[in-house]
Amino acid sequence: MTSVRGLRIAHLIESDGPGGAERMVASLAIELQSAGADNVVFVPERGEGWLGRELRGTGVRTEVFRIDRPLSPAFARWLAGVLRRYQIDLAHSHEFSMAVYGAWASRKAGIPHLFTLHGSRYYAER
Secondary structure: OOOOOOOEEEEEEOOOOOOHHHHHHHHHHHHHHHOOOEEEEEEEOOOOOHHHHHHOOOOOEEEEEOOOOOOOHHHHHHHHHHHHHOOOOEEEEEOHHHHHHHHHHHHHHOOOEEEEOOOOOHHHHO
């Protein structure tokens, strides 16, 4: 297995309640942090706050975001700038909206991006 020590990873998710995708983000970020990676999880400004509470005391940083409308070039620019500021090596998006914004911002920031769509077979069936 390749070492993750020193790797800077951004985890992007549009919600922060105690659902399956959010639990996966928390577990993944905490495990990667304990293995030596530097992690930042992007959480919504007006969310439930569960994810931030789960990450408190783990060394994983959180960055609060706000999307002002469904399709926001301004948000993609902001996100790309924050990815650059944190010197992120890899962005990992969870769920559809953040897969779109994560790909958009990662391309602008010049970094690799991957995404995970959690849950049902909705996307696979289409």
